[in-house]
Amino acid sequence: MSKVLESKKYVGPKNIWKDFFKDKKHGGHRYSSEDFLAMEAREKLFHLDGGRTLLDFGCGAAELLTYYAPQYEQLVGVDFSESMLEEASKRIKKKKLENIDLILADHETLWENLDYSFDRITAAGVIQFLTFQEIDKFIFEASKHLNKGGKLVFFDIMDSRLYPLWKIGLFSQNVDGFKILCKTGFEFRTIISAILKNRPRDILGYSHNPNKIKKIANKNGFEMICVQSMYYEYKYHAIIFRT
Incomplete structure (x- = not known):
């Protein structure tokens, strides 16, 4: 059964998007139909390309996370919005998924909650709310929790x-x-x-130039492939990995 783990030091996100997401209950997908979410998830699973464990940062209401679940042994969904995680918990329970845990945290407090690593760390439609400095720190911290041969995949970054x-x-x-x-x-x-x-x-x-994201990835010892999003004309995916 899924459960929500709350950081003991969590005091809420300190960025400008806190109020905007405070009472949100659904992610920013182009369409909310299950047919569309299933198609979007299939595209993302293709780029995630395997692994047994997955961390989904900014999981929102778990619209995509629940579609990832059958492909992984254990998943962790993270979001700083309590209302989003409440919806995520309902969705997980409705689909009778028992391999997902939820954590209430933001990009700063997340890492203190983790004492294990993952094969895949991903975020969809989230990086646009982080500055370049915050992205740099996120990649640096994520690298500490990424298994050998693992990948960090940022989906749906707005292309400047x-x-x-x-x-x-x-x-x-x-x-x-x-x-x-x-x-x-x-x-x-x-x-x-x-x-x-x-x-x-x-x-x-924020919209981010992919070349800038690649430089940040390279700075942290990673290679990066940029792929155009199938369902959002102005967005791209950043697939980050070590050679």
Whole structure:
């Protein structure tokens, strides 16, 4: 039976996204249907490529984690949102999965809860909420809990080269020059307003250039392969491993 383990030193996330996720109960998937979640999970399982144990950081309501479960002996889901983990626990119980544990922690407090390592450490749609410095520290700490031959896989990172184009509608099926111009103006005003009010420019998080993520991975002794996401035009996957 799954259980939620809470860090004794946990005091909540200290980043700007805390309030945004406070009462969330579902992840940021394009569609919430089980058919779509199953397809998305199959894509991610292909890139995870095996292993027996898995840590899913930012597991949210366990939409993907429960699809990973049949392929692994033991899994741990981690999130800093209590409401998300409550939904995750319900979902795990409903699917009668007994090989998943849940931990309430953020990217800083997670590692003090772990006294064992994993074949795969993954995060989907989460890295966009971390700065480059936080990503660097995450990879460094994750490397201590990664088994020999293991992989660290960041899914669905917003690409700084493609995300702005997606936001103004360049990837829409019915591209309209006037609409693109209007959206460009709106985004420009949004950025200026965010700067003046000292708030995040985009509630979806930061967009990260894959070359920068690769440099961080290399700095920590890893190689990295960048793969385009199948279901999100402006996102990519970072598959990080040691040769």
